[in-house]
Structures are given as structure tokens and as C-alpha cells.
Amino acid sequence: MDITDLTLTQTIKALENKQFTEAELNSAYQKRIGQVNSSLNAFLEVIDTNSGIPVGIKDIISTKGIKTTAGSKILSSYIPQYNATVIDRLIAQNVSIIGKANNDEFAMGSSGENSAYGPTKNPWDLTRVPGGSSSGSAAAVAANMCVFSLGTDTGGSIRQPASFCGVVGLKPSYGRVSRYGAMSMASSLDQIGPLTKSVADARLVLDWISGPDEYDSNCIKKRLTTNDSRFTKSLKGLRVGVPKEYFGVGLDPEVERVIKAAIKQLADLGAELAEVSLPHTEYAVATYYIIMASEVSSNLARFDAIRFGSDRGDFGAEVKRRIMLGTFSLSSGYYDAYFTKAARVRTLIKQDFEKAFEKCDVIVGPVSPTVAWKLGEKVDDPLKMYLMDVYTVPPSLAGIPGLSVPCGFADGMPVGLHLLGKYMDEDTILSVGEVYEQATKWHQEKPKL
């Protein structure tokens, strides 16, 4: 048995049964990191652990005493003096931080290529991107460099790299998990969530990290619940909404084939399919890039090289681009035409989901219109890169939870099935994901490194 193949729930059980010790567990992961990190560039910092459950943490999440760069040159020597709330909660569950995971600078990017510390490579094909912005978090889980990892998702940054690397990724509902200690990108959208080797693991980690926090006033008081009557073996009684707008122009035919097969499998497991419509989908990317960039320009104003960090000239090209776009859309004379306009369209996108959920319990579709693309392929055309976020940004704008579950391969690269739930109903998408996962073998496929 290779210890590093085990999921979180399997690892906990094996430790309880004394199949191996925590020291052996950590040394197995340290060894694995030593073998593959130089070719993947998934971890920027590796910590010499010998106890606890070793996990990877996206380098935008503050870890006390451990360098946290956010993938930026501006924070090249920044050492947080406190832990993010999620880190304190993981430590309370006997988790140890084994690596700080590479990411697009300040979580801005869809490919991992915007890190000041070099791109992360996709473990399935080293010439391809792992997705972003939680690039290292996804690659590290796929390559068995940690038991699970944490990422952040503002417009798809957990789900899309999870899909590209063939792991499970969950973006919780906005307000489910405290953002305290995650460096703010776009405050009305940011969420922290897990990237894991199984759906059951994602449920467990969400249970650990979620819940009210006095340091994040947008964090809701209600605890996560697991419904006893949830779906466990069959999906009989489940209504699955299939939005016609998610299967239009731009969707790669091979990805479409894999997603349609997965949806058919949900029907074979007893679910009832219903066509739904999300008519404002075509405006989601434009809406997102105004709202996100505006919030970015405000949040990143704190980098003044006085309290921490270096000069603003050390921001990378994509970060500067978004600060510029956001500053413009918030500037006098353009505020109503851009920022307020986008906030109004956001209401329509949110209402699209509310109407669709009258006819179904979950919505399914692709996470990304294509599989992982080649490194360098889209770096010169920012708009082309932004358009790849077409399926992940609408749920982010609506604040609803989204889960990416491995559902097959196209051109030899992993494809993720996107399961979207009602606001604060992670329970249903997780149980559908669990049933689907148990009925398939996709999550057992591992990259050959």
C-alpha cells in the first residue's frame, strides 16, 4: 500500500487502526514531495513535519510564522503574525501544514501562470497548465503531495484547477467559511474551500473549517448540517437541472461528450432530468470582471510598502491590469455606467438561479469549456483567458455552492462535473457527488509521474 494514495477519511481510519504512525505518514509525503515538487512547482515552501495530517495550503492564506507570498514579488519576505481562522480550525483537528501551495498572484488567473515564482505544471501532462488560481493546491493533491489542500475561489479558482487536475474541489456558499486571514481579492465573492481526493473528504474538511467567526461578519451563524434523508446509494427523487446555456458555442465537443455521459449516469442512478434556463449567462463574464476588478482595486490599495511588502511596482502584469480596470470602473463619471450597472446585472444572474432552482435540486454542467490548455497558450490575450471562466463565475456572482467531481477524460486530460446547489445547501451537492463517485471509478485514476 502506498500511504500517499489514501484519502483523508482512509488516512484517519488507518491511523486509528495503527496501520502506520503519524511520523510514517509524514515521512511518506515528504518523500513524495522530494520526488515530484521540482518538476511540478506546486509547493513554494515545504515544512519539515513529522506529526499530524499533512496538508497543503494556498499561499494566499495566512499561516503564522510561515512565509506567505500570495504568489507575488511584493510579499516575497512576508511572514504573517497570525493564522487565518481556517488554519486554527485545521490545527485543532490535528492537521499539519506540509506545504504552501503556488498560485496565480493574489489569486488572479485561470492557469497558474501569473505566479511570480514560476508556473505550476499539470501532473497529467507537464506541458499543460494545472488551472488556477489554486494551481499548486490542485496539482499537489493530484500528485499525492498532501492528504488534501485548501484553496480560495472567487470566480472558479478551486473548481477549475480541480477539474483540470482530476481532483474534487468545493467552493462553499458565500458566507459559509470565514475569510479571515485569506488575503482579500474581491470581498463580495471570495471563499475558502477544500481540494480533496474524494467527495467524502470535501464534506469532512468543510465541516472542520466552516461555521461562524467573529472576525468575518459576513460569515453566517448557521452550522453546516448533514441531512439524514440525503441521497446515499440511489438518486431517486432527485431533480437535476441541465441549463441549455451551458451547452452552447465554445464548449469543446469532447468535454461535452464526457459531461453528457456523466449526466446520463445521474439519470441511470435514478435522478430525474429537467431542462432549465439561465438566460443571463452570456453577461456573467462581463459582470464578473467589473465587480471583481473594482473590489480588487480597493483591496489592493493596502499594499503601500509601509506596514508590509515592497513597492507597488512589484505587482505583476495581471494584477496591475485588474487594478487599472477596477480603478477605471469606480472612477468619477464611469461608476454608474460600469460598477453599478454590473451590480444590477448581478441581481438578474442571481435571480436566474433562484428561478431555475424552483424546478430542480441541483444544476449540472461543465466546469470549464475545455480541458487544461498548453502552458503559454493564452498568456498574451487576457480577454481570451477571462472567457474560460464562463461556467464558474455565474454561481460565484449568485453566492451559491459549486462542486467539481472527476467525471472522465477528454484528450487524455481530466474533466470535472460541475454540481451547483441552492444557497447554503452544500449537503445536497455533496451527497449527489458521493453517490456519483461511488458509482464510477474516475476518482481512482492517478497521473503517472
Added chain:
Amino acid sequence: MKLTLEQVKKVAKLAKLNLSESELAKYSEQLSKILSYIDQLNKVETSKIDPTYNVTGLSNAFSPDEIRPSLTQKAALFNAPQQDKGFFVTKGVFQEE
């Protein structure tokens, strides 16, 4: 909409970014292209739609007004590029430009 070089310079100043001539030219072109794409939002009728700034619906979430432990002075200054006698060294406010 198209952003002129002058507009880009003004935005860079508002954002406190010192951009080179080549960066200004590049962002003028790229931001114009991005804004032209974003202008499709004008096709959506929104005159009767309220804006959404926060999806939780929470407002005025107060915490109790009480004194609690916080970062020590040493910890707060730990990452400061420059410090003097327990204070952050800031840039001059009036001498700038």
C-alpha cells in the same frame, strides 16, 4: 469603449501605479478591448433592477465592544520595511511630487 493614453495615465495615477510608457500603451490597448466586451452589458434592461453588492443579506453585523488581546507592537511591526522607535516610517504626505 476606447481608453485613450491620457485616460490610462489618469487611472494609473488614481491607482498609485507608476507605469512605464510601454505599459501605458499596452494597457490602453488591452483595457479598450476588455471594455468593448464589457459594453455588451448595455444591452440588458436594468432600470427597474436593484444592484446586488452582497448576497448574504446581512447588515450591521456588530461585535461586542470589549477590549481583547491583539497583536503586540513587535508583531505589528514585524513586516514593516522601515521602522523607527516602535513606529512605522511612512512616506511624506506634503513632499510627494
